[in-house]
Structure formats: C-alpha cells, structure tokens
Amino acid sequence: MxxxxxxxxxxxxxxxxxxxxxxxxxxxxxxxxxxxxxxxxxxxxxxxxxxxxxxxxxxxxxxxxxxxxxxxxxxxxxxxxxxxxxxxxxxxxxxxxxxxxxxxxxxxxxxxxxxxxxxxxxxxxxxxxxxxxxxxxxxxxxxxxxxxxxxxxxxxxxxxxxxxxxxxxxxxxxxxxxxxxxxxxxxxxxxxxxxxxxxxxxxxxxxxxxxxxxxxxxxxxxxxxxxxxxxxxxxxxxxxxxxxxxxxxxxxxxxxxxxxxxxxxGEILSLSRDVVCPFYKGKMERAVSEFSAAMGEHCRWYVHKPEGAMFLWLWFPGLPVSSLELYQRLKARGVLVVSGHYFFPGLPDDGWRHRNECLRVTYSQDDEQVAKGLRIIADEVKTIWAEAGH
Amino acid sequence: MxxxxxxxxxxxxxxxxxxxxxxxxxxxxxxxxxxxxxxxxxxxxxxxxxxxxxxxxxxxxxxxxxxxxxxxxxxxxxxxxxxxxxxxxxxxxxxxxxxxxxxxxxxxxxxxxxxxxxxxxxxxxxxxxxxxxxxxxxxxxxxxxxxxxxxxxxxxxxxxxxxxxxxxxxxxxxxxxxxxxxxxxxxxxxxxxxxxxxxxxxxxxxxxxxxxxxxxxxxxxxxxxxxxxxxxxxxxxxxxxxxxxxxxxxxxxxxxxxxxxxxxxGEILSLSRDVVCPFYKGKMERAVSEFSAAMGEHCRWYVHKPEGAMFLWLWFPGLPVSSLELYQRLKARGVLVVSGHYFFPGLPDDGWRHRNECLRVTYSQDDEQVAKGLRIIADEVKTIWAEAGH
CATH class of the missing domain: 3.40.640.10 (Type I PLP-dependent aspartate aminotransferase-like (Major domain))
Known part of the structure; x- marks a missing residue:
C-alpha cells in the first residue's frame, strides 16, 4: 500500500x-x-x-x-x-x-x-x-x-x-x-x-x-x-x-x-529554515512535477498552490464520481489518500459540488512511493473520465 | 518550605x-x-x-x-x-x-x-x-x-x-x-x-x-x-x-x-516488589514512628492504617480548628500539606465533622525533611489544643 x-x-x-x-x-x-x-x-x-x-x-x-x-x-x-x-x-x-x-x-x-x-x-x-x-x-x-x-x-x-x-x-x-x-x-x-x-x-x-x-x-x-x-x-x-x-x-x-x-x-530556526523547509520544498516540487506529467491535458485538474505543509490538494472539477468513491477506487489499487469532503467542518450542507471533488495527498514519505502513488491517481482519474465516455 | x-x-x-x-x-x-x-x-x-x-x-x-x-x-x-x-x-x-x-x-x-x-x-x-x-x-x-x-x-x-x-x-x-x-x-x-x-x-x-x-x-x-x-x-x-x-x-x-x-x-515486577515497595515501606515506617513519638498521648490523633501509596492520612478528632485552618497554620510555619476536606468529591454536604479533621501528608521525599515536617505538624496540633485550654 x-x-x-x-x-x-x-x-x-x-x-x-x-x-x-x-x-x-x-x-x-x-x-x-x-x-x-x-x-x-x-x-x-x-x-x-x-x-x-x-x-x-x-x-x-x-x-x-x-x-x-x-x-x-x-x-x-x-x-x-x-x-x-x-x-x-x-x-x-x-x-x-x-x-x-x-x-x-x-x-x-x-x-x-x-x-x-x-x-x-x-x-x-x-x-x-x-x-x-x-x-x-x-x-x-x-x-x-x-x-x-x-x-x-x-x-x-x-x-x-x-x-x-x-x-x-x-x-x-x-x-x-x-x-x-x-x-x-x-x-x-x-x-x-x-x-x-x-x-x-x-x-x-x-x-x-x-x-x-x-x-x-x-x-x-x-x-x-x-x-x-x-x-x-x-x-x-x-x-x-x-x-x-x-x-x-x-x-x-x-x-x-x-x-x-x-x-x-536559536538552532531551531536555522534547522527549520535551512534543513526542514528545503526537505519538504524539494518533495513538493518533485510531487507537483510528477503529477503534472502524469495528468497532462486529458481532463480538468488543479493543484492548490502548494505554499506550505506537506500535502497536495488536488481538485478534479466535474469528475463523474465523488472524492469518496475516488478514494475507494484508489485504495483498491493500493494507494491511500484522504477524500477532501472531510475537510469542511462547520460548513453547512450547501450542495457545493467542490467539496466532493478534492483529495488530500501527503508527499512527506519516500519519493519513489509518492511518485508511484501520484501516477496511479492520475491514471485512475483518467480511467474514470474514459468510463464516462470522455 | x-x-x-x-x-x-x-x-x-x-x-x-x-x-x-x-x-x-x-x-x-x-x-x-x-x-x-x-x-x-x-x-x-x-x-x-x-x-x-x-x-x-x-x-x-x-x-x-x-x-x-x-x-x-x-x-x-x-x-x-x-x-x-x-x-x-x-x-x-x-x-x-x-x-x-x-x-x-x-x-x-x-x-x-x-x-x-x-x-x-x-x-x-x-x-x-x-x-x-x-x-x-x-x-x-x-x-x-x-x-x-x-x-x-x-x-x-x-x-x-x-x-x-x-x-x-x-x-x-x-x-x-x-x-x-x-x-x-x-x-x-x-x-x-x-x-x-x-x-x-x-x-x-x-x-x-x-x-x-x-x-x-x-x-x-x-x-x-x-x-x-x-x-x-x-x-x-x-x-x-x-x-x-x-x-x-x-x-x-x-x-x-x-x-x-x-x-x-518481567523486571518491572521484581523492581516493583524488591526495590520500589521496600523504598516506600521504609519511608512509611520511619514517618509513622517519627509522628507517633512527636504526638505522644497529649491529644486524640490517628493515622489511617498505612497499607500503601505514599501518604499518611492523619485524623485529629475534635480538633478546635478545621483542617483547612490547620493547613494554613502549617504553611505559615513552612510545612506544606493538603487539607483533607478536598478528598470527598461527590459526598453530599452532610455536616460530617470528620471531613474537616484530616490531613494528607506525603512522605515520598527526603527523610529528614519529612521528619521535620511531621514534628512541626505534631507541635502545631498540640499548640492548637493548648490554645483551646486543653
């Protein structure tokens, strides 16, 4: 997994x-x-x-x-x-x-x-x-x-x-x-x-x-x-x-x-700035690059501008299945992510489709595993669109 | 203190x-x-x-x-x-x-x-x-x-x-x-x-x-x-x-x-039985002995049978002041204990005098300090009785 x-x-x-x-x-x-x-x-x-x-x-x-x-x-x-x-x-x-x-x-x-x-x-x-x-x-x-x-x-x-x-x-x-x-x-x-x-x-x-x-x-x-x-x-x-x-x-x-x-x-500041930040920034850049290459221009997809933390927040506008279903399909293919719909605590149920179109993907772990996971996500999203006749 | x-x-x-x-x-x-x-x-x-x-x-x-x-x-x-x-x-x-x-x-x-x-x-x-x-x-x-x-x-x-x-x-x-x-x-x-x-x-x-x-x-x-x-x-x-x-x-x-x-x-059991228990048992026995010698027969006093933990629970039946006041007087003399009245959570206010006649005294620290504290407690209790004309 x-x-x-x-x-x-x-x-x-x-x-x-x-x-x-x-x-x-x-x-x-x-x-x-x-x-x-x-x-x-x-x-x-x-x-x-x-x-x-x-x-x-x-x-x-x-x-x-x-x-x-x-x-x-x-x-x-x-x-x-x-x-x-x-x-x-x-x-x-x-x-x-x-x-x-x-x-x-x-x-x-x-x-x-x-x-x-x-x-x-x-x-x-x-x-x-x-x-x-x-x-x-x-x-x-x-x-x-x-x-x-x-x-x-x-x-x-x-x-x-x-x-x-x-x-x-x-x-x-x-x-x-x-x-x-x-x-x-x-x-x-x-x-x-x-x-x-x-x-x-x-x-x-x-x-x-x-x-x-x-x-x-x-x-x-x-x-x-x-x-x-x-x-x-x-x-x-x-x-x-x-x-x-x-x-x-x-x-x-x-x-x-x-x-x-x-x-x-004060070493906690230099360690954060010179070691921790570059470590995650490098991971983020490799993850974005990998995912961009894998997605290409086959369908609408967006990454939230990755300004910090250690997650890519992926948005698939109009995806024919919900993010929860996408999560389940990815799990079946050996990739564990989190469906985005969990991240709206306190937002009234407003029929906003966007809530069910996003995934949180952690890129903090091993680069090769992250790349593999991102390729599977891209492939699954494209498969879903293909199944829907696009 | x-x-x-x-x-x-x-x-x-x-x-x-x-x-x-x-x-x-x-x-x-x-x-x-x-x-x-x-x-x-x-x-x-x-x-x-x-x-x-x-x-x-x-x-x-x-x-x-x-x-x-x-x-x-x-x-x-x-x-x-x-x-x-x-x-x-x-x-x-x-x-x-x-x-x-x-x-x-x-x-x-x-x-x-x-x-x-x-x-x-x-x-x-x-x-x-x-x-x-x-x-x-x-x-x-x-x-x-x-x-x-x-x-x-x-x-x-x-x-x-x-x-x-x-x-x-x-x-x-x-x-x-x-x-x-x-x-x-x-x-x-x-x-x-x-x-x-x-x-x-x-x-x-x-x-x-x-x-x-x-x-x-x-x-x-x-x-x-x-x-x-x-x-x-x-x-x-x-x-x-x-x-x-x-x-x-x-x-x-x-x-x-x-x-x-x-x-x-399994060393946690032998360490508990052969090292930790005797350490506290020795402290308890020295504390009881010290307090008994200091109190003598001047007034009514009891220690709860010290069967475990690391506290003496002292009871002074009929003491002319409350345990809270005794705590304050002891604090003024440089001895910090806990008034017993705090230890009755959930017991309805029933006018039971016993609740205000007890002290919790920790004996886990340095023996000489504990002995000194116990002598001051005994002295203060006797002083209180003397002030009341007994």
Missing part, C-alpha cells in the same frame, strides 16, 4: 542526528535524567523550555513575551481540544458560542473536538486561478461574519489540507475583525512560522495579545514526543494550564527537554 | 539507573530513535509495549488478554478524564449518569474531571479502629447503592489520599455489584498491583472483563513521561482509543519505549 493519507512527517536524517546527540547527552547526565523521567512538570509546562523559548522569540521578533505567555500541551491536538472548548460551546449561562473558521477547507482534526454539538461555523473561500492547473483559496471577507455568538476565530497557516498560506494581509484583516469583536484569533502554526517552517512562500511570524499562536514540535521531527506550544495573553495561558491540570495533571517533559538546546541556541 | 503536599514520587537511584541505561541504549540505536521521536503511535498506544505487557500479564496472572484489551494514555489523569466522561455525564438522550465512588475519601484529582456537573456520588466509609492511634476505612456496603443512573463504579487501590487498600473481599463484593448492574468497576491502580506495588499489605492482582484496571508508570519513577495504562474489555479500549484520537491524536511514545524492556523481561 502506498501511504499518502497520514500526517506523519518525513524522515530527515540530519534532524534525527541532532536529536540522537541530545538524547545521548541527556542519558549520561544524571540530573537531566531525573528531570526527564522523575519530576512532574507544572501544568503550564517545562519551565526551562518555556524560558528559552520566551527569550528566543523576544530576541528574534521583539514580541515582548513573558514566560506567563507560553504553555505546553501533550501535542497540538490537545491544545485545540482545550482552546476550542474554552472559547466555544456552552458558557453555562444558557449561551453557546461557536468557533469561526473563516476559510474552509480546514483541518479534519478540528471536526470532532467540540464537547457541544455544532461547534464550528465555516465560510466558503474565494477560488482564484493562479496557473493553468493551479488555484488558490482566499478568504471571502464579504462572507465572514463575526457575531456575538462567536467565541474565537481560528485559521491554520499553512492550512492542512490545502497547503494554502493565508497572506500577511489576510491575517491582518482577520486580526482587525477579532479585535473589533474582542475575540481571540487562533493561528494554528503546526507547519508554520517561526518553526518548523514548512513554508514555500513568505509569511511573517506574528504575535500579539489578540492572537493565540499554536506551534508544535511534531513537524520538526518529534511527532512521537507530543509537544504542543501555545503563545497567548496571560489570562488565556493561566486558564489553559488549569484545564490541562484537570485533564492531564501535567504535560510530558520529553519533547521540551529534547528541543530545549535547539531553542536556547 | 517542607514539601509534603505534592504527589511526586521519591527518587530511587537504583530505578533511575535502569532508566539511564535504557535511555543510553535507545540513544545509540538509530531505528529506536526514529520510533522514539519520529513516528506517531496509533491512538491506542505504542504497539510493542502493549504486546509485551499483554504477554507478561498473561504469563504471570493468566488473564487471557489480547493487545486489544490495552490502551495507553498521556498519564492516568487523562485516562480518568476520558473514562469518567465516557461512562458518566450526559448520554445525549436526556439521561445522565454518575460515577459511584463507593468509599470516600477518594482522589482529589477526580473532583473536577466531569464535563457535566455533579458527576460523582460518593459514600461515607465505616471507620474501624485497628490500634491505639490507627484506624481503617471500610466500604459500608449497606450504604452503597448502584442505580440505573450509575455509569460506573470507581475505587483507587491503594487509595490516594488515605493509603487504604481495599481488601480482596471488598473488591470482590464491588465486582459482584458491578456485574449485577452491568456497569464497569474501574480500579485505579496507579500505586497498586501488579506494578508499581506501593503496597504494604497483601492485595491480589485482579482483572476480568467487568473491570477497567488503570495502571501508571509514574510511581515506578516515570512521572514526567506521562504514561497511563488502561486494561479493559475490547469495546471499552476501542472507544477509549477513539476518544484519545479526537482529544490527543496519539499518545507519546517515550514512557512506553523506556519501560518496554522492563515489561518484556
């Missing part, structure tokens, strides 16, 4: 080598081992990592952070579960608030995170064509509506599944909206800036107290360590730490301690 | 030495490092650890487990958050169920775990006197009532905060009740059997499909690794893994991989 459905990051030997070195140093330092295994961190997270990250971000970007602005969670997913249910859902006074996703498609992992039903309200994007077989979603600000029932606005940047990067201008407009309605703007930077930087276009690292910036060590190469990072105003961090104490007692120390030397020295 | 309030396990050099060795072996094995940091575990948890634990438990106890009976979570606390809200709370059809705690006092960490309010129903224990200054709680089966609104029964064994160990007979009766009403009996074995074995009386390791057995690597010496273990019927594990996927995507690999060699060889 060619695995192009999952979200596991790629294997970058140079990055793993650094983690091996650090692990080795930790293993021979008894005081470090004691912290690594034997002492509960506070619910806000490992202090030395938070301190190092505070210093590094202030030095690089002048954000004026204090350690009280940063909390660690057992992975980003756990952070979003807590944040969404803190800002959205039942407020206990009879009122209920939603999380506004200003641009669908959006991350599938949000879909089930609501304790209360119907937690999300999503908005259809504008579609612009950027090349013969390339398009880009843009926020349709005419359709974005923040109301008294909006608890927070959330956008992933780069976006999983599309590889879209919300522009600096779009982000600024979302922030203006958030500020005007006194709700936080949650920016999911799991693939983004300042690290791990799976970004192939410019995107300015940005934070202030209106923003809840969620980062992760997973795509740097530490998915198994489960370390999410939340940067926000102090009252939000304080509340998050309290929720974390109730749900998890404490966050694991491992990811924080393995990454701390890289944060303290 | 003498820290006798927290739940951090003690520092056992012999145990840490083993973890250092294993860490060192992992750090020099590139394939192991890749698994340790670079690959998401499935939502059910790290497969090799689960496989090793399944084999070991079957071999030792003949429980007939399959890997599908075991899930790993980011610590026990996370397991309880998920389990309590799976079995208790709002069932979505208008009905609401509670978690029955058949013997208060019970673990403070359960108290806020309910998404729905009033998740717990607790039952007052019988108090039996086992020595001049020693008592033991027993389950008052006449008062334990399982109803159609009971979602699960839960008991910690040994009990945090009291150090009580529910007897094999009590556990068997609870299981009969659970079976009769078709609800799971959740046994919180974070300090218990078969590991880490902070047990100073006999307690038989016990599991079958009626029981949800929750274990942890924390008190073995890995609190910072956040590894909880849930052993239950397959449908429960399947549901738990699904909830874990939604809330956390995956569980961290670190604790599982560090402990796996100990599980595969």
């Amino acid at each position: 060619v695995m192009m459905g999952g979200g596991n990051p790629g294997h970058i030997p140079q990055v793993q080598e650094r983690f091996s070195e650090i692990l080795h140093e930790l293993a021979i330092d008894q005081a470090a081992v004691r912290r690594l295994v034997g002492i509960y961190d506070p619910p806000q997270g490992e202090k030395q990592f938070i301190s190092a990250l505070t210093d590094m971000l202030n030095q690089e970007y002048g954000w004026g952070l204090k350690p009280e602005n940063i909390a660690l969670t057992n992975g980003s997913q756990a952070a979003f579960f807590m944040l969404f249910n803190m800002f959205g859902g039942d407020y206990g006074d009879g009122s209920r608030k939603h999380i506004l996703l200003p641009m669908a498609p959006e991350y599938i992992g949000y879909a089930d995170a609501g304790i209360a039903p119907e937690l999300f309200k999503a908005v259809r994007p504008d579609i612009t064509f950027t090349d013969a077989h390339e398009f880009k979603y843009r926020v349709d600000f005419d359709a974005v509506e923040v109301t008294a029932e909006t608890g927070a606005i959330c956008v992933s940047r780069p976006t999983n599944p599309t590889g879209n990067v919300v522009t600096d201008e779009e982000l600024a407009r979302l922030e203006v909206l958030a500020r005007a309605h006194d709700v936080p703007l949650i920016v999911d930077g799991a693939y983004g800036t300042p690290f791990p930087s799976l970004l192939f276009v410019d995107a300015t690292p940005h934070w202030n107290e209106q923003i809840v910036l969620c980062l992760s060590l997973s795509k740097l190469g530490l998915p198994a360590a489960r370390t999410g990072i939340v940067i926000a105003a102090e009252p939000i961090i304080e509340a998050l730490a309290s929720v974390n104490a109730i749900m998890n007692l404490a966050t694991g120390s491992f990811g924080a301690m393995v990454a701390e030397p890289l944060v303290r020295s | 003498v820290m006798m309030g927290g739940g951090n396990p003690g520092h056992i050099p012999q145990v840490q030495e083993r973890f250092s060795e294993i860490l060192h072996e992992l750090a020099i094995d590139q394939a192991a490092v890749r698994r340790l940091v670079g690959i998401y575990d499935p939502p059910q948890g790290e497969k090799q650890f689960i496989s090793a634990l399944t084999d070991m438990l079957n071999q030792e106890y003949g429980w007939g487990l399959k890997p599908e009976n075991i899930a790993l979570t980011n610590g026990s606390q996370a397991a309880f958050f998920m389990l309590f809200n799976m079995f208790g709370g709002d069932y979505g059809d208008g009905s609401r169920k509670h978690i029955l705690l058949p013997m208060a006092p019970e673990y403070i960490g359960y108290a806020d775990a309910g998404i729905a309010p009033e998740l717990f129903k607790a039952v007052r224990p019988d108090i039996t006197f086992t020595d001049a200054h020693e008592f033991k709680y027993r389950v008052d089966f006449d008062a334990v009532e399982v109803t159609a609104e009971t979602g699960a029964i839960c008991v910690s064994r040994p009990t945090n905060p009291t150090g009580n160990v529910v007897t094999d007979e009590e556990l068997a009766r609870l299981e009969v009740l659970a079976r009769a009403h078709d609800v799971p009996l959740i046994v919180d074995g974070a300090y218990g059997t078969p590991f880490p074995s902070l047990l100073f009386v006999d307690a038989t390791p016990h599991w079958n499909e009626q029981i949800v057995l929750c274990l942890s690597l924390s008190k073995l010496g890995l609190p910072a690794a956040r590894t909880g273990i849930v052993i239950a019927a397959e449908p429960i594990i399947e549901a738990l893994a699904s909830v874990n996927a939604i809330m956390n995507l995956a569980t961290g690999s670190f604790g599982a991989m560090v402990a796996e060699p100990l599980v595969r060889s």
